Amino acid sequence: MVLFGLVKIVGYCSKDLYRLAFQFDLAFGLLLVALGVILIIRTDAMVNLICIVMGICVLADALLKIQISIDSKAFGIQKWWLILAVAILTGAAGFLLVLLPSESAQVVMILLGLTLITEGVLNLITILTAVKIIRHQLPEVIDAEYCQIDPNRKDM
Numbered sequence: 001m002v003l004f005g006l007v008k009i010v011g012y013c014s015k016d017l018y019r020l021a022f023q024f025d026l027a028f029g030l031l032l033v034a035l036g037v038i039l040i041i042r043t044d045a046m047v048n049l050i051c052i053v054m055g056i057c058v059l060a061d062a063l064l065k066i067q068i069s070i071d072s073k074a075f076g077i078q079k080w081w082l083i084l085a086v087a088i089l090t091g092a093a094g095f096l097l098v099l100l101p102s103e104s105a106q107v108v109m110i111l112l113g114l115t116l117i118t119e120g121v122l123n124l125i126t127i128l129t130a131v132k133i134i135r136h137q138l139p140e141v142i143d144a145e146y147c148q149i150d151p152n153r154k155d156m
């Protein structure tokens with residue numbers, strides 16, 4: 001979780017032109033780092049909650065990606081529907097992980113693995129479809145011409 005949180009924070013700091021794909025990743029990354037540290041420090045008390053916490057994190061990320069897909073459609077990105085479809089699939093896997101933590105350990109581990117795979121695919125698809133980085137991109141500036149007005153001019 002700590003590593004995944006750090007990856008999200010690094011993604012937020014990227015030079016994405018539209019600023020769509022990573023718009024929620026700073027707060028979400030910090031949350032994941034905090035939860036990861038808590039799980040590391042309190043492993044004995046948290047073993048039963050790992051699947052629930054991961055399921056909630058994956059479900060939250062999937063819901064945010066659904067919003068990103070809708071924003072991508074408004075920006076005119078043609079493959080916005082792909083982000084939406086994978087986000088729904090990932091959200092369903094995260095929901096099942098939260099819903100079924102008391103199942104057998106083998107079922108939960110398989111579900112956790114599938115959830116993490118769908119989460120990775122979702123992030124990869126989001127990056128490939130919604131991130132637009134232009135090489136040698138200049139900082140955002142206002143393009144204007146400068147002209148000086150003569151204060152002594154009477155025709156104004």
